[in-house]
Amino acid sequence: MSADLLTHEAVDAPTLVDLLRERACRHPDRLLFTFLADGDTVEASLTCYELEQRAQAIATTLRQTVAPGGRALLLYPSGLEFISAFFGCLYAGVVAVPAYPPHPARLERTLPRLLAILSDARPQIGLTTAAILPLVEPFAELYPNFRSLAWRATDTIALTLTEQWADPGLNAETVALLQYTSGSTATPKGVVVTHGNLMHNLGMIQRGFDATSEDIILGWLPLYHDMGLIGQVLQPVYIGAQCFLMSPAAFLQRPVRWLQAISRHRATGSGGPNFAYELCVRKVTPEQRAALDLSCWRRAFNGAEPVRHETLERFATVFAPAGFRREAFYPCYGLAEATLFVAGDHGRGHVTVRTIDRAALGRGMAVDASEGEASLPLVSSGQPAPELTLLIVDPQTRLPCEPGHIGEVWITGPSVARGYWDNPEETRRTFEAYLADESTGPFLRTGDTGFVKNGELFVTGRLKDLIIIRGVNHYPQDIEATVEGCHPALRPNSGAAFSVEVGGEERLVVIHEVEAQAEGLDLDAVVASIKQAVAARHDVQVYAIRLLRPGGILKTTSGKIQRGACKASFLAGTLETV
Numbered sequence: 001m002s003a004d005l006l007t008h009e010a011v012d013a014p015t016l017v018d019l020l021r022e023r024a025c026r027h028p029d030r031l032l033f034t035f036l037a038d039g040d041t042v043e044a045s046l047t048c049y050e051l052e053q054r055a056q057a058i059a060t061t062l063r064q065t066v067a068p069g070g071r072a073l074l075l076y077p078s079g080l081e082f083i084s085a086f087f088g089c090l091y092a093g094v095v096a097v098p099a100y101p102p103h104p105a106r107l108e109r110t111l112p113r114l115l116a117i118l119s120d121a122r123p124q125i126g127l128t129t130a131a132i133l134p135l136v137e138p139f140a141e142l143y144p145n146f147r148s149l150a151w152r153a154t155d156t157i158a159l160t161l162t163e164q165w166a167d168p169g170l171n172a173e174t175v176a177l178l179q180y181t182s183g184s185t186a187t188p189k190g191v192v193v194t195h196g197n198l199m200h201n202l203g204m205i206q207r208g209f210d211a212t213s214e215d216i217i218l219g220w221l222p223l224y225h226d227m228g229l230i231g232q233v234l235q236p237v238y239i240g241a242q243c244f245l246m247s248p249a250a251f252l253q254r255p256v257r258w259l260q261a262i263s264r265h266r267a268t269g270s271g272g273p274n275f276a277y278e279l280c281v282r283k284v285t286p287e288q289r290a291a292l293d294l295s296c297w298r299r300a301f302n303g304a305e306p307v308r309h310e311t312l313e314r315f316a317t318v319f320a321p322a323g324f325r326r327e328a329f330y331p332c333y334g335l336a337e338a339t340l341f342v343a344g345d346h347g348r349g350h351v352t353v354r355t356i357d358r359a360a361l362g363r364g365m366a367v368d369a370s371e372g373e374a375s376l377p378l379v380s381s382g383q384p385a386p387e388l389t390l391l392i393v394d395p396q397t398r399l400p401c402e403p404g405h406i407g408e409v410w411i412t413g414p415s416v417a418r419g420y421w422d423n424p425e426e427t428r429r430t431f432e433a434y435l436a437d438e439s440t441g442p443f444l445r446t447g448d449t450g451f452v453k454n455g456e457l458f459v460t461g462r463l464k465d466l467i468i469i470r471g472v473n474h475y476p477q478d479i480e481a482t483v484e485g486c487h488p489a490l491r492p493n494s495g496a497a498f499s500v501e502v503g504g505e506e507r508l509v510v511i512h513e514v515e516a517q518a519e520g521l522d523l524d525a526v527v528a529s530i531k532q533a534v535a536a537r538h539d540v541q542v543y544a545i546r547l548l549r550p551g552g553i554l555k556t557t558s559g560k561i562q563r564g565a566c567k568a569s570f571l572a573g574t575l576e577t578v
Contacts, residue, residue: 015170015195017090020237024052032236033243035080039220039250039257044080051087056165057157058088062125065150068093068168071123071178073149074224075101075114075132078247082223083233085127085154089177090195093168096177097121097190098224101132102139109554111139116187117180118145121421125150172196178421179226179336190421191336200414201230201339202238204385208344209269209299209330213240216296218267220251220258227272227303230340251276255283259319263292271301271330273559274308275493277315282492284318295323301330301344304560306459306477309353309377326351333381333459337430337444339415342390343457344382352380352456358538362472364406366451366458374537376478380456388413391435391443392451395463398436406451408463410443465563467499469506469540476563479510479538486533487526489514494553496566500543507543510534511566514578516550523547523578546570547578 013019023030028049037043046054066072072094076082082098089096099117102110126146128136130153140146176198178190205211217236221228223245236243244265251258259280262270277300302312316326329351332344345351358374360367369375384390391400392407401407410433419427434441449466450459460475467474479497484490495512510530514523527545534542554562554569569575 013199014172015090015174016087016176016198016234016237017168017170017195019199020048020052020055020087023048023237023240027240030240031242033080033083033233033245035078036244036246036250036261039246039254039261046080046083051084053159053162054084055087055091056162057159058085058127058154059091059094059168060161060164061152061154061157062088062092062094062127063166065152066092066094066124069095069175070125071095071097071121073118073121073123073126074098075126075128075136076223077101077129077132078220078223078245078249079129080245081129081155086177086229086233088127088154090170091165091168093170093174095175097123097180098177098229099180100222100224101128101135104135113188115143115145117190118143118149120188121178121180121190123149125152127152127154129153129155170195172199175418177229179229179417181336189423189426192418192421193336193339194418197339197415197417198230198234199238200387201341202235204387204415205231205235205341206239208332208341208382208385209301211235211239211241211269211299215239215241215268215298216266217241217243218245218258218262218265218270219243219272220246220248221272222248226336226340227334231301252279255279256285256288259284259292259294259322260288262297263294263322266296268296268298269301270297271299271303274302274304274306274311275559277302278308278311278492281311281314281318289319289322292319292322294319295325297324297328299330300324300328301332303332303334306461307331307379307381308481309379310481312351312379331379331381333448333457335446335448337417337446338388338411338413339417341385341415342388342411343384352454354378354380354453354458361406361460362474364473366404366406366453366460378458378460380453381450381459382457383455384411384452384457385413385415388415389443390452390457393435393443395445398434400435401451404451404453406449406460409446409448409450409457409459411446412441412443416444462563465498467497467506467508469499469508472540474508474538474540476561479508479534480512480561482533482537483510483512483530487529489521489526490530491515491550493559493561494550496553496561496563498563498567498570500567500571502543508534508540509544509546509567509570510542511546511548511553511570511575513548513550513552544570546575548575549578552576 034045126149180188219232334341357367357369395408432442476497491513499506554565
């Protein structure tokens, strides 16, 4: 059967259950997922038929405890058992709530998020593995939210239960999952995502990436995160393609494992946030690069906002001898509230970079820089998907911005999720925005700022993170890039810039991690370098600087800096500084 026909069949399925059932019926032996232990050795695999069998058995067990529409917490390490449990929830008509087991060594950071999810979603059952269950059970003695849950290790469920499975009768409006946002604080919000949202977004991804069943997908992103779940789990099922998975820890411990797996398994599609490419440039040795063949890599997506031009240039240059092609880069933009994908390259095969005048940017204008002017290169996130309507809106007046003006990104379309779980006030504010005429809408307010030029979206930052000092706009990621490049002791992607009010005016604060081996250095010299670099490049004085040990910066589950949480820690005096 041709790839085109497979893609067409996927579009016709109204729900993910219909989609997998069709796959299992037509192509039972097609290999879907392979998990690589330590990013190298094949540990386990799943065919279409095997995944459906596991899903039906888990669904039968779930229906003994949870009624359709109830919630199930999914607490799994990266692996194929998470995928089986997720589809088991769908096959039972139960709403999946993906999360991640609290890390024993980092409970002070990971446990509050999990407790917040439990308090908000109020699941009836917790699903995990036999290996994780003993680690979770002690929490039941300490926290009421854990005590109220029934727990089940899904890898011990007998496949004979598939005979008792009954179709739950789903449709496109049925809620499939609560996708909890990374959030800038310990209070994540659950995005209500329906089967219709997912099927529509998966179709946009397929068309945007020009993906077929002949593609080979490879990923290390967390499966409980929207980019990992939809891009690495659901998209392979949608297009009928094979996917190789590895754990985030395997990549972070040795970034070369990612590239070695792409080379070994001839992956055509893989990617991650901007920091992943930067990490490969810094950590992969010349000897390791010499053994790679990345000529198979057709779509190297970069889903961070913003995508750094310097990172793309460094990666393309360093790995060109290994066969990496610059035109493989695929900057894109999305968010959980829109299910995932919003804008991308759409098969053009090139990255657009605009060099913007810094002074104009500070005034909220996107003006191309003239020679000799202070400038900033901005990477396009591609064209908005044609199935969505995207506007750049002044958040104060709620009027569409004039061309060249920076505003908030508003979108509407079938991929926009239903709202936030059990949070009508925040749902109205974020998902039900109307233009000033009160008749055009509703729109999703993304909270991201940017502009559109020649049909392409350029994301400039987060509205809530914008630093305004003496009437001039400063984007924190721009200042953070300046800081990390001003001294070798400062760790990449490990700093935060934000403003605090001092004496009635906003002042700039910078916090940044230093390398572990840098503690014997003259830290006063590091501080002086930061002050000089920021003043020279951004014409602003730094009010306070805090240098932290490695791991001191608060980040989301997808690696983004939690500037709001960092600011709260600074104001509370709880930062553990060097």
